[in-house]
Amino acid sequence: MDVPLSQRALQRVPAHARKTVGAALRGxxxxxxxxxxxxxxxxxxxxxxxxxxxxxxxxxxxxxxxFDEDASDEPGRVKYRTLDFHFAGExxxxxxxxxxxxxVDYTRITGDTMETTSHSPEGRIEFQYIDLKNPDESYxxxxxxxxxxxxxxxxxGETRRxxxxxxxxxxPLGEALDNAGGELKAIYLDGEMTQxxxxxxxxxxxxxxxxxxxxxxxGDMTKAIEAGRSSLPEELYxxxxxxxxxxxxxxxxxxxxxxxxxxxxxAVESLPGSSADGVxxxxxxxxxxxxxxxxxxARQWDFDSKSGLPIADSVVIGAGPxxxxxxYHLSEQGQHTVIFESNSAGQAFSDKNAKSVHFxxxxxxxxxxxYTDDIRDLNHEASLRRQRFEIESHTGxxxxxxxxxxxxxxxxxxxxxxxxxxxxxxxxxLYDHMQRLxxxxxxxxxxxxxxxxxxVKEVKETEDGLFxxxxxxxxxxxxxxxxxxxxxxxxxxxxxxxxxxVAEAAVESPExxxxxxxxxxxxxxxxxxxxxxxxxxEGRVDKVLMFSDRKLGSPxxxxxxxxxxxxxxxxLVGGGESGAxxxxxxxxxxxxxxxxxxxxEKLEPYQTQVPAGxxxxxxxxxxxxxxxxxxxxxxxxxxxxxxxxxxxxxxxFAAVKEGKIDLHTLGERFGPxxxxxxxxxxxxxxxxxxxxxxxxxQESVRQETEELRxxxxxxxxxxxxxxRRVRMLVSAIGYDTERSKPGALAQQLIEQNLLDVKxxxxxxxxxxxxxxxxTDTADTALAGRAVxxxxxxxxxxxxxxxxxxxxxxxxxxxxxxxxxxxxxPDTHTYLSYEEVEESLEAGSTDxxxxxxxxRRVANYRDDEAGDINLQFQIRRxxxxxxxxxxxIDFMAENFPQALTAEEKLLHKRSExxxxxxxxxxxxxxxxxxxxxxxxxxx
Numbered sequence: 001m002d003v004p005l006s007q008r009a010l011q012r013v014p015a016h017a018r019k020t021v022g023a024a025l026r027g028x029x030x031x032x033x034x035x036x037x038x039x040x041x042x043x044x045x046x047x048x049x050x051x052x053x054x055x056x057x058x059x060x061x062x063x064x065x066x067f068d069e070d071a072s073d074e075p076g077r078v079k080y081r082t083l084d085f086h087f088a089g090e091x092x093x094x095x096x097x098x099x100x101x102x103x104v105d106y107t108r109i110t111g112d113t114m115e116t117t118s119h120s121p122e123g124r125i126e127f128q129y130i131d132l133k134n135p136d137e138s139y140x141x142x143x144x145x146x147x148x149x150x151x152x153x154x155x156x157g158e159t160r161r162x163x164x165x166x167x168x169x170x171x172p173l174g175e176a177l178d179n180a181g182g183e184l185k186a187i188y189l190d191g192e193m194t195q196x197x198x199x200x201x202x203x204x205x206x207x208x209x210x211x212x213x214x215x216x217x218x219g220d221m222t223k224a225i226e227a228g229r230s231s232l233p234e235e236l237y238x239x240x241x242x243x244x245x246x247x248x249x250x251x252x253x254x255x256x257x258x259x260x261x262x263x264x265x266x267a268v269e270s271l272p273g274s275s276a277d278g279v280x281x282x283x284x285x286x287x288x289x290x291x292x293x294x295x296x297x298a299r300q301w302d303f304d305s306k307s308g309l310p311i312a313d314s315v316v317i318g319a320g321p322x323x324x325x326x327x328y329h330l331s332e333q334g335q336h337t338v339i340f341e342s343n344s345a346g347q348a349f350s351d352k353n354a355k356s357v358h359f360x361x362x363x364x365x366x367x368x369x370x371y372t373d374d375i376r377d378l379n380h381e382a383s384l385r386r387q388r389f390e391i392e393s394h395t396g397x398x399x400x401x402x403x404x405x406x407x408x409x410x411x412x413x414x415x416x417x418x419x420x421x422x423x424x425x426x427x428x429x430l431y432d433h434m435q436r437l438x439x440x441x442x443x444x445x446x447x448x449x450x451x452x453x454x455x456v457k458e459v460k461e462t463e464d465g466l467f468x469x470x471x472x473x474x475x476x477x478x479x480x481x482x483x484x485x486x487x488x489x490x491x492x493x494x495x496x497x498x499x500x501x502v503a504e505a506a507v508e509s510p511e512x513x514x515x516x517x518x519x520x521x522x523x524x525x526x527x528x529x530x531x532x533x534x535x536x537x538e539g540r541v542d543k544v545l546m547f548s549d550r551k552l553g554s555p556x557x558x559x560x561x562x563x564x565x566x567x568x569x570x571x572l573v574g575g576g577e578s579g580a581x582x583x584x585x586x587x588x589x590x591x592x593x594x595x596x597x598x599x600x601e602k603l604e605p606y607q608t609q610v611p612a613g614x615x616x617x618x619x620x621x622x623x624x625x626x627x628x629x630x631x632x633x634x635x636x637x638x639x640x641x642x643x644x645x646x647x648x649x650x651x652x653f654a655a656v657k658e659g660k661i662d663l664h665t666l667g668e669r670f671g672p673x674x675x676x677x678x679x680x681x682x683x684x685x686x687x688x689x690x691x692x693x694x695x696x697x698q699e700s701v702r703q704e705t706e707e708l709r710x711x712x713x714x715x716x717x718x719x720x721x722x723x724r725r726v727r728m729l730v731s732a733i734g735y736d737t738e739r740s741k742p743g744a745l746a747q748q749l750i751e752q753n754l755l756d757v758k759x760x761x762x763x764x765x766x767x768x769x770x771x772x773x774x775t776d777t778a779d780t781a782l783a784g785r786a787v788x789x790x791x792x793x794x795x796x797x798x799x800x801x802x803x804x805x806x807x808x809x810x811x812x813x814x815x816x817x818x819x820x821x822x823x824x825p826d827t828h829t830y831l832s833y834e835e836v837e838e839s840l841e842a843g844s845t846d847x848x849x850x851x852x853x854x855r856r857v858a859n860y861r862d863d864e865a866g867d868i869n870l871q872f873q874i875r876r877x878x879x880x881x882x883x884x885x886x887x888i889d890f891m892a893e894n895f896p897q898a899l900t901a902e903e904k905l906l907h908k909r910s911e912x913x914x915x916x917x918x919x920x921x922x923x924x925x926x927x928x929x930x931x932x933x934x935x936x937x938x
Contacts, residue, residue, distance in 0.1 A: 005076070009086040009097045017104040017119035024106045024117035024127075025097070032127050032143045039138040041900075042647075044130050045887035048114055048895065051107050054098075055091035062087075092894055120145060132895050169435025170279035170428070172398035174405045183268050187555055189405060195522070195556045196529040202265045203526070206236060209258050213251065217243045221258075230519035233265035234453070238473070272352035272553050273344045276431035277410060278402030279395050281344065285442045285450040289474040292338075292449060299447055301336055304466070304478050312338045313800050315469045315479035317456050317745070319345035321782055322769030323485030324437045325369045325789025328382075328810070330483075331445040333793050334803030338477055339441065339448070340469070342455035342486070346434035349427055355553035356585035358410035359424040361577065361608050361645055362782055364388040367425045369437060371786035381810050382437040388429070391436075395428040411584050412648050424607070424645065430782075440810040447806065451475065456486075456745060461752055467765075481796045482766045484755070484773075486745065499573060499670065499731050501677050502546055505688065509679035512686035516547040522554060529556050536563035541685035541727045549574065549582040549732035558589055564727055566592040571690055571724065573670045574732025575599040576642030577609065582732045584651050587660050595661045596690070596724045598670050602704065603652060603663070604913040605885060605906045606643035610781055611917065639917050646885050646906055653902035657713050662724075664692065667700035680725075688729055692722035712901040765799050767792050885910045 005025065013021050020030045039047075061078050078085045082101040088094055091109075098105045102121040107114065114130040122145035131137040177189045186193040203225060210221045224235045240259040244252055274281045287295065296310035297303070303310055314330050316323045319341035330337045347353060360367055368384035370377045377383040384391070399410060412424070442450045454471040459482070462468055466478045506515035514528050515521060522529070528543065533556070535542035541564070549572075551557045564570070572583050572595055580603065583595050644652070655661040668674050674694040680687050692698050701722070708714040749755035754763040760773035769788045771780050779788070793800065885906065891898050892907040899907070 005086055005088040005095045005097060012084060012086075012099065013097070013104055014099065014102055014121075016102075016121060016123070020119045020125055021097070021104050021106050021117055024108070024115065027108075029115075030117050030125065030127055032125050032141045034141040034143045036139040036141055039128070039130070039135075039140055041135050041903075042887065044135045044138045044898075045891050047116070047128065048109075048130060048132070049887050049890045051096070051109060051114060051116070052091045052890075052894065054107075055087055055089075055094055055096050058085050058087045058096065059091070132898050135898050169281060169432045169437075169439055170276075170395065170398070171282055172401055173275050173278050173280045174398070174401045176280050183264075184271060187268065188271055191555075191559070194530065194533060194559065195554065196526040196533070198265075198268065199523060199526040200530060202233070202261060205261055206258060209254060209261070212254055213258075214247075217247065217251070217255070228520060228524040230269075230523055232523055233262045233269060236262035237266055270344065272355075272555075273347045273350045275351045276346075276349060276354075277351070277358055277395075277426065277428040278399040278408075279428050279432060281346075281431075281435045283439065284344070285438065285452050286454070287449050287451050289471075289476070292451070292475060292477070295449070296336075299336075301447075304464075307468075307476075307478070309468070309476050309478050311466065311478045311480065312336050313479075313803070314338075314481045314483055314796065315340065315467065315477055316483040316485060317459075317469075318342075318485035318770065319438060319450065319452070320348045320485055320770070321369055321434065322771075322785040322789065323483065324434055324441070325371070325786050326483045326485065326767060326769050326792040327441055327448065327450075327789075328370060328437060329789050329793050331441060331448040332805070332809065332811075333800075334447065334806050335793065335800055336803070337445075337448045338469075338479075339450045340454050340456050340471055340475070341450070341452045344452055345438040345450065346431050349431050349434065351553045353550050353553065354427060355558075356549065356581040357412070357427050357578070358581075359412045359426050359645075359647075360430060360782070362425060363423060364392075364425045364429070366608070366781070366783045367430050367433070369433065369782070369786045369789065371783075371790045373790060379811050381812055382433070382440045384430075384433045387433070387436065388425075391429045391432045392426070395426060395432050399426070399428060409588055411588060411651060412581060412645065424647075437810075444808050444810050445806055446808065447803075459745065459748055461754065480765070480801075481799050483769055483792060484749070484762070484766060485769045486743075486772075499729075499733065501672050502729060502731070505677050505679050506546060512543055512679050512681060513688075514543040514545050516545070516551055516554075516557070522551075522556070529560075533560060533563065535685070536560060536565075539565055541565070541568070541687070544679060544686045544688045544727060544729065546688075546729045547731070549578055549730055552582060552585050552730075561586060561589045561593075561728065564590055564593050565684070568593045568727045569596055569724060570594070570728040570730060571596045571598065571688065571726040572730045572732060573598045574730075575601065575603070576732075577644050577648065579732035580644045580648045580652055582730060583661055584648065584655070586730065587655055591660070594659065595655075596664060596726060597652075597661055598664045598666060598675065598690075600666060600669055601641060602665050602909065602912075603649055604641065604643045604909045605646040605649045606640075606910070606913060607645050607885070608781065609642075611640060641913070643913055646888060646910075649906060649909075650902050653713055653905055656708060657902065663704060663708070664701050665704045666692065666694070666697040668694065668697055685727075687725045687727060690724045690726060698722055708905075711905050713905060765796065767795050 010018070010022055010025055020032075023030045058078050062076065076087055078087075084099040086095075086097040093109055093111050095106070095108045103118070105116060105118045107116045112132050114128075114132065116126075116128040116130075118124075118126045118128075124145040125143040126140060128140045129138060174189065177185045183193065183198055187195055187198060206221075207225060210218045210225070213221070221236055221239050224232055224239065229235065237259055240255045240262060244255050247255055271280070274284075293310060296312075301310045301312070313335040314337050316327045316330070316337060316339040319327075319339050323339060323341070324345065327337055327339050341347075344350065349357075364384055368377065370380050370383040370385075372380075377385060380386065402408060403410070410426075438450055441448050451471075454473045454475060456469055457472045458468075458470040460468045460470075462478070466480060467482055469475075469477050469479055469482075503515065503517070506513040514525055514532055516525065532543045532545065545557070545560055547557055552561075561570070570586055570593055572579060572586065574582070579597070579599065583597050586593070586595055652661060652663075656663060666674050674692065674697045676689075676691045676693050678689045680689050692701060702720070705714060705720065746755060746757055749762075749766075750757065754766060755768070756762070757773060760768055760779070762768050767788070769785060769792065771785070773779075779785075888899070888903050888906055889910060892904070896904075
C-alpha cells in the first residue's frame with residue numbers, strides 16, 4: 001500500500017476509541033487497567049486462524065467488489081453499511097482495522113507475534129498478545145466498561161418471545177440428589193455407601209421377606225434372586241405386584257413390603273441410566289398394557305378382529321437417537337406410533353453407558369435430531385438448533401455445580417475443532433435435547449405413546465402381514481411397520497465382544513479375579529466387589545478387576561480404580577474414541593497409576609467418526625438413495641479406520657509424555673497369538689501378567705516407541721520390556737458384527753428372514769435406524785440418524801395409511817422466522833449487526849440462531865451468493881486448513897514454530913490418515929458430481 005494503514009485509517013476511527021486504537025496503530029501497547037489472563041493454546045490457535053482468514057477474505061472481497069452498492073474505490077478498504085474494514089500487508093504478516101458500527105478491533109501479525117486491541121462503544125477495552133514462538137506466554141488484559149447500556153427497543157416491532165412450550169428436559173443432578181437424600185445421595189454423591197453394600201442389604205432383606213410367603217407365590221421370586229440379573233429389582237417389583245390379586249389380606253401386606261423394597265432398589269439402580277454429566281431427566285414415561293389398550297380404543301385406532309389387539313401404524317423399538325428421530329417424523333404425519341424403550345430414553349448417552357465421553361465428536365448442528373431438509377427445523381420447539389444456547393447454558397451450570405460437588409472433570413473438548421457448526425457438543429446437551437424430544441413426543445402428539453422400561457421380548461410376523469410385538473411387561477401390539485432402533489450390544493452389555501483369553505483367565509482363577517462383563521455380573525458379584533474394595537482400602541489388591549469400558553459409569557468400579565495403590569498399572573485393550581476416552585477417564589480417576597494402552601493400529605486424529613464431507617445431509621441422502629454410493633462409502637470407512645478426536649488424542653500424547661500412559665500398538669489384534677496372559681499373586685496381591693509374544697507385534701511397538709521418542713514424547717523411564725504386570729484390565733472393544741452373536745430380538749428377525757445383520761438390509765416394512773447396523777458411513781453418526789428419521793415415513797409410505805396431521809405438534813413458528821425468510825438475500829439487505837444485537841438484548845431470540853438462519857437462507861435461495869462463497873472458500877484455502885483438525889493443521893502449515901511435540905505428532909498422523917483416504921473419497925465425490933440418478937435406487 002502506498003499510504004500506511006495508520007495514516008489513512010486513524011481518521012476514521014470513532015472518537016471514543018481513537019486514543020486506544022491509535023496507540024496500537026502506532027505500534028504502542030495501549031494503557032489498560034486490568035490483570036493479565038493467560039490464553040490457552042486452543043484460544044491462541046483459534047484467534048490466529050480467524051485473523052488470517054479474515055484478512056484473506058477482505059483481500060478477496062476487495063478484489064471482486066462483493067458489495068457493489070457500497071463498494072469503495074479506495075484500495076485496501078471494504079465498506080458495507082455500518083461495517084468498515086481497512087487492511088494492509090499479507091494475511092500472515094499484515095494489519096486489519098475493523099469498525100463494526102462503533103466496535104473497533106485492530107490486529108497486527110508480524111510473523112512472530114499477533115496483537116489485537118478492541119474497544120467497544122460502551123468503553124470495554126481488551127488487549128490480546130499472542131507469542132507465535134511460545135504460545136504459552138500469550139495473554140489478554142481486559143478493562144470493563146464503566147457502565148452498561150440498557151437494551152434498546154426492538155427495531156422490528158417484535159415482542160418478547162414467550163418461554164418455549166417444551167420444558168427443560170433435565171435438571172441439575174446435584175440438586176436432585178439433595179432433594180432425594182437417602183441411599184441415592186449416599187451412593188452417587190457423598191460416597192458413604194457402595195452399590196455392592198446396598199445390593200447385598202436389599203437382597204438379604206428380600207430373601208427373608210420372600211421366605212415368609214406361601215410356596216406358590218415365592219417360587220418365581222426365589223428363582224429371580226438366584227439368576228441375579230441386572231433387572232432383579234424390577235422383576236421382584238413386577239412379581240410382587242402381580243401376586244397381590246392372588247393373596248389373602250395378610251399375604252398382601254407382605255407382598256406390599258416386598259414391592260416397596262424392590263421399587264426403592266429399582267429407583268436407586270436407575271439413576272446412572274437417567275443422568276448425564278451432572279444432569280438428570282425430569283420425567284419417566286410409561287403406559288401400562290391395559291391402559292394402552294384403553295387409550296388406543298378411545299383414540300379410535302384399528303383393532304384386529306382375531307386377537308383383539310390394537311394396530312399401530314408403526315412400532316419403534318428403542319428410544320435412542322434413531323428411534324426418537326424416526327418417531328418424531330412419523331408423529332408429525334399423524335401416524336399411530338408406539339415407542340418401546342427397554343430402559344430410559346436416551347440411555348445410550350447416559351452415565352451408565354458413556355460416562356467417559358464428556359463431549360461428542362459432532363457439533364450442535366450435526367447432533368440435531370430434528371432434520372427437515374431446510375431451515376424449518378428452527379420452528380420446532382425440540383430442535384437443537386433452536387434450543388442449543390439455552391441447553392448449553394442450562395447443562396453448563398449443572399456441570400459446573402456437579403464438578404464442584406464431586407471433583408469430576410470433563411475432558412475432551414477442543415475450543416476450535418474446525419467442524420461444521422462450531423465446537424464439539426457436550427454429551428449432557430445431547431441428553432437434554434433427547435429428553436426434550438421424548439417429552440414432546442409423549443405430550444404433544446395424541447396418537448404417539450412412549451413407553452419406557454418395557455423391553456421388547458418378541459417380534460413375530462402374522463399371517464395377515466402384520467408384526468406382533470410383545471414386551472416383558474405384558475404389552476401386545478400389532479404393527480403395520482417397524483422401526484428398529486435398538487442397540488445390538490444389549491441393554492445390559494451382554495452382547496459386547498469378550499476378550500476370550502481374559503474370560504478364560506477369570507474362570508481358571510476365580511479366587512484372584514473379578515470379571516464384570518455385563519451389568520448382570522455386577523449383581524452376581526456384589527459380595528466380591530465389597531470384599532475387593534475392603535482390600536483396596538487397606539492397600540492390597542485382592543482380586544484383578546476385569547471390566548468393559550462402559551462400566552466406568554458404575555460408582556463401585558470408579559471407586560475401585562480410584563483406590564488402586566500408587567504405582568499400580570491398568571491394562572486397557574481397544575482403540576478408537578471409546579478406548580482413548582476411557583484411558584483419559586482412568587488417568588483422571590487415579591493420577592497415581594499408569595495405563596498400558598494396547599491397540600491394533602496407530603492412534604490417528606479426526607474430529608468426526610466418518611469423513612466430515614459425509615456428514616452433510618445432501619451426501620447422506622445420496623448414500624441412502626443409491627446403492628453404489630453406499631457401497632463406496634463403506635469402502636472408504638474401511639480405509640478410514642477408527643480415528644480419535646484431536647483434543648482427546650492430544651490428551652493421550654500429553655499423558656504419554658508424562659509417563660501416565662504407555663502405548664502398545666500391536667499391528668494385530670490383542671489375542672493369544674499376540675499377547676500371553678496369566679494370573680499370578682505376589683506379596684502385594686493379585687496381578688495379571690501380560691507379555692507381547694508375537695515378533696511382529698514387538699516390532700510394531702518398538703517402531704512406535706522410537707517415533708514417540710524422536711519427537712520428544714517418549715517416556716524416558718518407560719521399560720522396553722514386552723512384559724507388564726497389571727492390577728486391572730479394561731476392555732474397550734465394543735460390538736463386532738463379524739464375531740458376535742446377535743441379541744435375542746435381532747435373532748428372531750433373522751430367523752424370519754426379516755433382517756440381515758451383516759449388510760444391514762431389512763424387509764421393506766422395516767426401517768433400521770441404529771448405529772449398530774451401518775449400511776454406509778453416515779449411518780454411524782448422529783446426522784445419519786437424523787436424516788434417516790426424516791426418511792422413515794417416506795420409506796414406509798406404501799405401508800402406512802394417510803392420516804390427518806395432528807393439531808398439537810412440536811412446531812411453533814418463531815416470531816422472527818418469516819422476517820428472515822422474506823428478506824431478499826440476492827440484494828444483501830440482511831438485518832444489520834446492530835439490529836440483530838438489539839433483538840438479542842431485548843430478548844426476542846438468539847443472535848447465533850438468527851445469523852445462522854440468514855446464512856442458510858442465502859445458500860438455499862441465491863445461487864450467485866453460493867458461487868461467491870465457493871470462490872471465497874478456494875481463496876481462503878490458500879491460507880488455512882479446513883479438515884476437522886482445524887486450528888492445529890492451520891498452525892502446522894502457517895506457524896509451525898508454535899506447535900508442541902504432541903501437536904506436531906497430531907498433524908503428522910492427520911496427514912497420514914487423509915492421504916490414505918483421499919483417493920477413495922475423490923472417487924465418491926466424482927461420482928456425486930456426474931451421477932444423474934442412473935444408479936439403482938435402494
